[in-house]
Amino acid sequence: MLQGCALCSTPRMMSQNDTTPDDPGHFLCETVQQLLPLYKDGEEDSPENILSNYPNSSRIVETLQVMIDLVLPGRMDPSAVAPGDLSVFLMRRLSAAWRSLRPEIERSVPFRWHGQAARVSGAPEPCCAKVESHRIVKDFMTRFPHIRGLIIDDIRAAYDGDPAALTYAEVQLAYPGLLAVASHRIAHELNLLNVPIIPRVMSEWTHARTGADVHPGARIGRGFFIDHATGVVIGETTEIGDSVKVYQGVTLGAKSFPLDECGNPIKHVKRHPTVEDNVIIYAGATILGGDTVIGARSVIGANVFLAESVDPDTVVTNQHPQLRMKSANGN
Numbered sequence: 001m002l003q004g005c006a007l008c009s010t011p012r013m014m015s016q017n018d019t020t021p022d023d024p025g026h027f028l029c030e031t032v033q034q035l036l037p038l039y040k041d042g043e044e045d046s047p048e049n050i051l052s053n054y055p056n057s058s059r060i061v062e063t064l065q066v067m068i069d070l071v072l073p074g075r076m077d078p079s080a081v082a083p084g085d086l087s088v089f090l091m092r093r094l095s096a097a098w099r100s101l102r103p104e105i106e107r108s109v110p111f112r113w114h115g116q117a118a119r120v121s122g123a124p125e126p127c128c129a130k131v132e133s134h135r136i137v138k139d140f141m142t143r144f145p146h147i148r149g150l151i152i153d154d155i156r157a158a159y160d161g162d163p164a165a166l167t168y169a170e171v172q173l174a175y176p177g178l179l180a181v182a183s184h185r186i187a188h189e190l191n192l193l194n195v196p197i198i199p200r201v202m203s204e205w206t207h208a209r210t211g212a213d214v215h216p217g218a219r220i221g222r223g224f225f226i227d228h229a230t231g232v233v234i235g236e237t238t239e240i241g242d243s244v245k246v247y248q249g250v251t252l253g254a255k256s257f258p259l260d261e262c263g264n265p266i267k268h269v270k271r272h273p274t275v276e277d278n279v280i281i282y283a284g285a286t287i288l289g290g291d292t293v294i295g296a297r298s299v300i301g302a303n304v305f306l307a308e309s310v311d312p313d314t315v316v317t318n319q320h321p322q323l324r325m326k327s328a329n330g331n
Contacts, residue, residue, distance in 0.1 A: 055104040060201045063100040066093055067186050068179070071148045072172050075179065094144070098137055104198060106133035111196040136193050143189045150222055154181050157223035161245050177226030180212035187216035217268075218252075220244075221277070228283075235272035237290060244275055247283040247302075255289045255307060276312070 069076040070093040081089045109129040158171045158178050165171050171178055183206040187199040199216035207213040211230035214220075218234045221242035226232055228248035234240075238252045254271035270290035279294050281287070282302040287294065294300065295312030304316050 053107060053110070055107040055197055055201070057201050059100055060104055060198050061205045063097055063104070064183060064186065064202045064205065066097050066100070068182055069093060070097065070144065071151050071186070072178070072182055074173055075182075094141060098141060101140075101198075102133050102137045105136050105195055106130055108195055108197045109133060109136075112194065136190075136195060140189060140193060147185050147189060150185055151178075151182050153223040154178060154185075154225065157225040157243065157245070158227075161225045162227060176210040176229040177212065180206055180210040180214055180226055180229050180232075181220070181224055183210075184214045184216065184218070184220065188218070188220070191216040218272075237268070237270045238272040239274040241275060241277035241279070241296070243278045244281075245279075246281045249284040250281050251286045251288075253286065253288050 065076040070090065073081065073089070106129045109132050155168055155171050155178060158175055159165045159168055162171075165175075183202060187202040187206075190202075191199040203214060203216045212226055212232040212234075214232070214234045215236040215238070217236035218238040218240070220234075220238075220240045221244065223243045224240060225245045226247075227245065231249040232246060233251045233253060235253050240252075252273050252275065257271055258266045258269065260266050272290060273287045273292040273294060275281070275287075275294045276296040276298075278297045279300070280298075281294075281300040282304075284303040285300045285306070286304070287300065287306045289307050291309070292307060293309040294306075295310050295314060297312055298310050298314045298316065300306065300310070301315070301317035304318055306316065310316055
């Protein structure tokens with residue numbers, strides 16, 4: 001029989017017993033036709049264009065690394081900066097970030113008006129993505145002195161909060177918690193500018209790299225220290241004050257989420273806790289709920305589970321479990 005289509009090679013005669021063709025395209029065309037209608041982005045009606053319009057996640061990560069090196073010099077690129085060349089180094093990093101980030105923002109901006117994102121953000125009518133991307137990048141670049149200032153306080157908090165830290169350079173170059181916080185501060189500024197997708201790509205790369213999952217929407221004050229980083233989860237609507245320290249395995253999460261009349265989750269409502277200034281949260285603690293407030297200067301002990309507010313200057317611990325000990329020989 002005669003087989004062939006626009007996707008595979010030129011038509012040729014095949015018998016029903018021919019199970020090892022040189023061109024597998026003859027067997028894959030039907031699968032391709034079944035796949036095509038499944039490439040729809042939520043409620044959008046143009047599956048053929050979806051993938052070509054997505055921001056490039058690899059380029060976003062490369063840009064993030066450039067920006068991390070801008071606020072934490074030497075963290076991503078060990079190339080030495082000659083004395084007197086710091087201004088040249090900063091100009092090159094900012095220019096590289098601008099050139100690589102702006103096209104990705106241009107691709108991401110139209111997603112403000114896709115499906116539920118438009119309903120929850122209250123986004124205005126679609127504008128020219130190219131013009132909007134220039135406006136966003138220009139605004140974003142002016143925020144780097146603010147970001148760097150916050151990160152200086154984060155470095156100091158890590159140095160002061162960990163007796164194992166011997167130098168500021170050690171903290172800046174090695175600590176995963178600092179990398180997680182620095183990356184978050186960059187992604188958070190883009191989130192504040194209502195940039196879709198890109199901040200989340202950045203935060204998920206950081207999650208994979210450091211073990212800390214910090215949503216770019218979380219609001220975090222000055223001098224924040226995540227010790228060890230691994231397993232920390234900080235939800236989208238979390239609010240954290242100044243000089244807060246958390247250890248590994250801490251979760252600042254949601255109890256549950258409300259649904260609208262159609263059964264869809266209601267986005268961007270306050271679902272995660274508020275942690276006031278100078279709070280310490282030890283390893284494995286779980287704090288849930290948008291109406292949960294941890295008062296200033298409180299200490300939350302290891303493995304505590306909290307779903308209610310705590311007054312300022314409170315120490316919360318679990319009752320110590322009864323230990324049973326026996327010798328290795330069973331006596």
